[in-house]
Amino acid sequence: MSDVKTQAQVGTMVGAPPDEACKDCSRREFFARVGMGSLVVAAAGAGLFAYEFFSPNVLFESAPIIRAGKPDQFPANTVTLDAQSGIYLINGAKGFYALGAICTHLGCLTAWKPELDLIACPCHGSRFNRDGVKVAGPAPQPLPWLKVWLAEDGNLMVDRSSILKEPEYVKV
C-alpha cells in the first residue's frame, strides 16, 4: 500500500478530532465537549476544596476517663500497661494506682520490663521505677500519677486528665 496521500486526505486527517467517542462530531463540537469536561473537573475540585475549607478543624481525642477493668483482672504485685490508653495500672502493696505511660522526655510510649522491675522508654533510655520515679535517662519529670477510683459497677476507673500531686491508692 502506498504512503502517498492526497491533499484532501491529509487535510481530513489533520482536522479530524482524535476522540473516538466523537467520531461524527465537528471540530467545534469536539472542543465544546473538551471544554465542558474541563469545567466539570474544575467544579469538582472547587467543591472538594470548599468542603475541606468549611469542615470544622477539630482534633478528635478519646475521653480522658478509662474503664480499666475489674480489680481481679490485675494480680497482686503486677504492673499492667494499657498501650491504647497510655496508662499503667499497678496493683501494689498499698493498693491500686495508675501512672501515665507516656515518657516525659519527648513523649514515647514506655514499656514495663519485669526482668528489670522497671518501666523503660525505648527512645532515649529513660527508666522509671514502678512508682514513676525516674532512675535513669534524660526524662525531666517522673511519670504522672493519675486519679483512680472504684466505680459502682466494680470497675477501676482512671482519669488521664487528673494528675495527682500526692500518691493515692485504691484499696479493694
Ligand code: FES
Ligand atoms: S522520649 Fe523517653 S527518653 Fe526520650
